[in-house]
């Protein structure tokens with residue numbers, strides 16, 4: 001069974017408190033989403049493997065560490081996932097970036113697929129699928145299924161706010177995918193919104209409502 005890691009770091013909790021507030025405007029919301037994404041990435045990558053490498057400092061030869069494992073890719077689920085990409089690239093600047101376009105049908109809450117472009121060598125990469133919100137889990141499980149159908153094997157999922165219903169669905173459908181969560185909320189309301197949540201992440205990032 002996959003790992004479900006809920007962040008405890010005070011900086012992450014503080015920033016999530018700010019983006020939950022309804023009076024936080026798009027500019028601050030966007031900046032905080034990006035900062036939280038950096039901090040979660042820092043936690044989600046703490047078990048990456050290292051190897052020794054001989055180097056020379058200006059003073060002498062020594063053995064330093066470098067990342068040993070697979071190269072990485074970041075795959076945001078459009079649109080809201082886009083808000084997390086820069087913050088993640090600040091931590092892993094050499095990662096390649098793919099995109100998956102999905103939106104939730106507002107009545108059925110089922111994901112509707114409209115775009116998929118991923119790095120050609122994605123099946124050889126450690127892949128981080130990112131979306132601020134894991135609500136019913138429909139979008140994230142569909143995105144991960146799209147990647148698996150394209151041969152991607154090493155998948156992790158990062159979100160900022162999750163509902164228990166979405167975590168359960170992810171674990172049922174993709175038990176091999178570790179999930180990193182900024183905050184685990186109470187439940188979904190009758191419209192499929194996370195409670196207490198932060199509202200519609202995409203609209204708040206892009207100022208579309």
Ligand code: PRP
Nearest residue numbers: 078079080103104135136137138139202
């Ligand atoms: C939001 C969010 C997730 C999805 C989560 O996207 O960014 O992708 O809903 O809900 P789920 O777990 O029930 O599928 P939305 O469909 O609003 O699209 P947008 O990012 O383009 O605004």
Ligand code: URA
Nearest residue numbers: 135193194199200201
């Ligand atoms: N998508 C969002 O943006 N917010 C929610 O609460 C649920 C789905």
